[in-house]
Amino acid sequence: MSNTFKAIKTAIDAAPRNAYVAELHVQTIKHSEELAEMSGRDFCAAVGIPASFGTEFLKMRKIADRLKAAGLDVSKL
Secondary structure, eight states: OOHHHHHHHHHHHHSOGGGHHHHHHHHHHHTTTTTTTOOHHHHHHHHTOOGGGHHHHHHHHHHHHHHHHTTOOGGGO
């Protein structure tokens, strides 16, 4: 597992139960450049989460570019 996937898995696992999906969103946006060519299924397998989260991953990956264009500094996430 690469350092990126380890960091994402650690952040998701540390999130409160009611903030799991929100943390998945933040981590996807934060690492969007590294994850740009990855499918939802491959992302879920790499992070060790259920494949059902693949759709959430893809949504956030698409939104990341718009957020960065609007001035989001992903290094602060």
